[in-house]
Amino acid sequence: MFTIPLVNPLLRMALRIISIVVFILTLISAYGGKCNPEYLTIPAVLCLGFPYFVILTALLSLAWILMHRLFFSLLGVLTLLACAAPMSVAVPFKFSKTASPGEQTFKIISWNVLHTDDVRKPDAPTNRAVEYMVNSGADVICLAEMNNFSPAELKKASPALIDSLIRKYPFRAGLSSTDIKILSKYPVDRSGLSLVNDGGHHRFDFFKVNFPNGKILNVGMVHLYSYDLSEEERQVVKEMKSVNGAKSSVKELKGTILSKLRNAFRRRAENARDLRAAIDSIRPNAPLIICGDFNDVPASWAYNIIKGEDMRDAYAETNFGPTFTYNLHAFYFHIDQMLYRGNLEALSLKVGKINTSDHYPLVGEFAFTK
Template sequence: MKSFILKIAFFVNIIFALTLGVSYLSVHIPPDRFWYPAFLGMAYPYLLLINIIFIFFWLWFKPRRIWLSILVFILGINHFNDYYQLFPSKKFTGKGIKVLSYNVHHFTYDLSKKKSNSPELLEFLKSEAPDIICLQETRLLKRGKLSPASICDLIPSIHYYQLAHTTTYAGPLTFSRFPIVNLGEIRFKNSYNMVLFSDIVLPGNDTARVYNCHLQSNRILPDEYGVVDSLTTGNDPKLKETRLVLGKLKRAFVVRANQARILSAHIKKSPYPVIVCGDFNDTPVSFTYREVRGKLKDAFVESGFGTGNSYNGKLPSFRIDYILYSNLFEAHNFKRIKVGYSDHYPVTTTLTVRDNASESE
């Protein structure tokens, strides 16, 4: 009986090892051509955990069988590094450009209950005193404490701002301590999501193009999260609801793939080094992340610690908010700050200009 159980366990191990391997393909295969690996890419942390459990299981029962999961893990070590930073970087105490990116969810944590934390959120931005702030899903009001002008006046470190409308009263908003000398927009067909870019003159007369991104949302409604809970707890959800949620995820994967191509092409044509901030709505093991990142560096990978999970919700409860940058810069002190003012957590880093850095990247 023991031999039979171990054979079944090894068969299951093979399935999950192969599934983890297929999840690596999600960064290379565009979801609008073949969408299945995109789901496995989103499930990467769970697939990885199962394979790690199998490694310890075989160490106890049959050590020679640990090599299957170990080999698959090694093949995807780069993805592991994009997800987890096991050792903290040395704390940077010098001067630099502090960048903060935050999806503020219209300054309301729970839209269905209209639960607002806007006073605390604004006080948080003031206390962080960033040099560049990229906000997504803001309210673009003409007057009041949440208007762009009022927020600019509230934060002593900020002197300039730029905005764009995705709807009449909402859109991305970029604040800067330094002068904004040019601005532009990348609008996507049949989508309320967009990218705002600003050319900002940094200290030393270096100009950088700052992209404030909000890519296609999954549009999972609050009452549909019960399906997600059922899938993750092993309960049997209703088939119709499951198909609806999976259909929304599939459509979002497909739409984001095209948006990522457009954004990537725009970044490559930038006349200046770039800083790319925002809510990608996709995890590090995804075509969207890999396409947009390209040759850019990731502030979390370079100076973060832990997991960096930035979504304050159920799906995907992983790292979906990013700060990427050109080779001109070096990142320090990346932080994901756990404050409950939105359905996202803000991410922040300090950038310094590298000596003898190539601006071609």
């Protein structure tokens, strides 16, 4: 009975320690994208979880406010204020817009389609990914991990469904030797800007879509270097549920996983610099969208290089709160992006409700402003 009065002080002490650790991790994750991952890997890893650290910081701050503890309440609020800039892209507070009268609008989808495999319903009687594209109403569909629309890739897609896809999108472009493709209702051609020097892989490809009324849209479809983790290594996060599992996972993280992460961040930094050089070669006021599988989150090092000072983030400008686009292995991260510049305005950007791939599609609506 004499230990009962000590419970609250002990809990408060534990909460103080947890709060300080979370606040520090939130700050590191917020600005991890300012640290070159070729030299410092841990800040880049923490940057992946920045939205989750923000949520934890907000909850802890609220708890301290409810307990009338001014110091830790203020510390939590100041932490969030210090993270305002990276929060503006990772945890935005905006809403979708409507086009001005007379503006020409279009819908564009960006999707790592995983060769239209169905990871959730492998026994589905039809090809749900192709059905989604046919029924999407998009004007342009940009695809990663799509080679040549062969029967091997369009598994379970009936001839009628494939015919519907061709009729909806009679124009397509992309080299047969790469996994980056574009489908369009309007004439489209490759513009010749691409990266092929990363182990023989195309990390991005650029296209020109000729819309009605003489509007030309430049599109850069991206598939940057992945983390290259095996299925066993991807299970490490899921196994951190017990003390023994956590110890094993930390040991694994310090070994091969951290090494692979370091290499992935380094390779993506190289990809990002090449992509940024391609962006800089395009006329500044020309309508341009850079979209696809960045394999990295908003405010990361690669994202910051690509975005530069002139690109705008369609998600950050039209949404409220964080999201995620990768949906397997408990890696719920926002690693697919859609950036733009030139005579365009983002009206909305939604995460598509189709779970055939390990990535959700991004569905953007834009308006030509001139």
